[in-house]
Amino acid sequence: MSESFDLVILGSGPGGYVAAIRAAQLGLSVAIVERERLGGICLNWGCIPTKALLRTSEIYHYMTHANAYGLSATGVSFDLAKVTERSRKVAGQLNAGVKSLMKKNKVIVVEGSGTLTAATQVTVTTGDQTRVLDGKNVIVATGARARDLPGLAADGKRIWTYRHAMVPPEMPTKLLVIGSGAIGVEFASFYNDMGAEVTVVEMLDRILPVEDEEISAFMAKTLAKQGMRIITGAKVSDVTPGDAGVQATITTADGKATTGEFSHVVVAIGIVPNTENIGLEALGVETNRGHIQVNGFGQTNVPGLHAIGDVTGPPWLAHKASHEGIVCVENIAGLHPHAFETWNIPGCTYSRPQVASVGLTEAKAKDAGHSVKVGKFPFIGNGKAIALGEAEGFVKTVFDAGTGELLGAHMVGAEVTELIQGYVIARGLETTEAELMETVFAHPTLSEMMHESVLSAYGRALHF
Incomplete structure (x- = not known):
């Protein structure tokens, strides 16, 4: 029944x-x-x-x-x-x-x-x-x-998915992270800060490949500065787990293959x-x-x-x-809502530093036929960021040069996963550069960088 x-x-x-x-x-x-x-x-x-x-x-x-x-x-x-x-x-x-x-x-x-x-x-x-x-x-x-490596399922001992990486039976000493999307970069950041030697391998030509190219480049440089080894345009093969570790071969775009030993592998290649x-x-x-x-x-x-x-x-x-x-x-229920669209969904990566974005990257905006105005403002120009000891990062905004439409916003640095919602709301309300420039931002706050980035797009930045 x-x-x-x-x-x-x-x-x-x-x-x-x-x-x-x-x-x-x-x-x-x-x-x-x-x-x-x-x-x-x-x-x-x-x-x-x-x-x-x-x-x-x-x-x-x-x-x-x-x-x-x-x-x-x-x-x-x-x-x-x-x-x-x-x-x-x-x-x-x-x-x-x-x-x-x-x-x-x-x-x-x-x-x-x-x-x-x-x-x-x-x-x-x-x-x-x-x-x-x-x-x-x-x-x-x-x-x-989580998607497994072709021909090799995660075993929870030496080869981990995100699920295994959250309940580690032991601390990795030498960790290989395969894939550099948000999940891969977050686990790389966690284990690197906790003392592991971390290598990140990405098949595409840059890490965080869905983000704006300048954000990806900044993150690659910053993570390398933190001690990570970042390898892009490469693939991992011949992954062989053993009792004491994992052997894996990394082949770069020029065809050079190197076999290395790792204590553990995190597979973050999609879903x-x-x-x-x-x-x-x-x-x-x-x-x-x-x-x-x-x-x-x-x-x-x-x-x-x-x-x-x-x-x-x-x-x-x-x-x-x-x-x-x-x-x-x-x-x-018959309420006749607007059809769901994906044009204004923010994306966040909670690594150190954080990454957040919404809308079109500069490259995609140009590919879509927009003539653009781009503004950027660095954390080093913001008093609150300096006071926090978090002066690395920047805010980037992309506008349509003709209409002033905010096409996209891209941020890297401390607490940007909280800041991004301001731009999401602005885009939802179809705010142009005019309203954003006339908005008063509290001082001292990190959000002032959002204002300065907009001003920068129109040659009006005040503090840099």
Whole structure:
């Protein structure tokens, strides 16, 4: 016998659980299915616990450089088990918070593995028990997982995915990070600050390849200055794990191959959508390289079946999934929301220094046919940055020369992941350079650099 709901959601990550809350707010009866832990990968094994680790490494860095602030700290050390324990406690606290939110909003949580047995029906298996959930609509929010190296699966001992790297059984001494997107750079930053010798290998010609070229170049130089070895335009092959370490061959663009020994390897070469074995094929759901194809309202080609989040394709970001979920649910409820678009989604990398951006890079703006005005302002010109001892970095803004439209903003330096939202709001409000230049920014703040970068684009920078 089946149970009936207005909406059944398969997956409880930041897309699924936010969609469930919004649906409940709109008066819909909702069931959400989760095979592991409420909150999904982001909350339990991604966004949140990694930030807890990075906070630890940031504080450790400050402690080992206390002299720069006129302080003395001797005998500084760390307990890796306690570092990991703190990160897991943070994740556990937020998992409990999601449970509370589900209860508060009267969302029925069904634990187990869900399969689509019809376009609007999910059968959940828990051990030898099954439960059939019928919904007027179904949302697939099953997320994604780490991609393995071809022919070599991560073993959790010497070869790690992000999940293994968050609960290390031992501290790496010589770490190889394969891939230099946000995940790869964040783990490289964490382990480097904690004392490991880190090598980062990127197949493309620059690290953080989705960022503006000047940001990538600055980060490569800065990370190398911190002691990392950065190798771009290269590939890793012949990865052979052993009891004492890992042997890997790195081949550069000129064909030169070098075999090295590492204690551990972190594989950060992308993700794979979780679309296998959930019933999509039998329903004829359209996919592209495993990602479910949807329109701006999360609708698939099958009536009543929707999809949101990482399972639908890039950008693979928690905040993108949450907003997709809200748009999808509001459309289901008949509120006629605007179709979801990706043009104004910020991206953040929580390394040291941080990186944040929104909109078009300078190169992409030019490729799109824009005549541009570009402004830049360095951290060294900002009083608050100097006072903080964080004078490395810059803010870059890209405007359309004719209309003054803010096409993109790119930042590298301390706390830029917090600052970027100002530009996101400005773009959402269709603010031009005129409004931004006339806005009063508090002094002394890091945000003054955002103002100065805009002024710089029009030859009016005041402090540099």
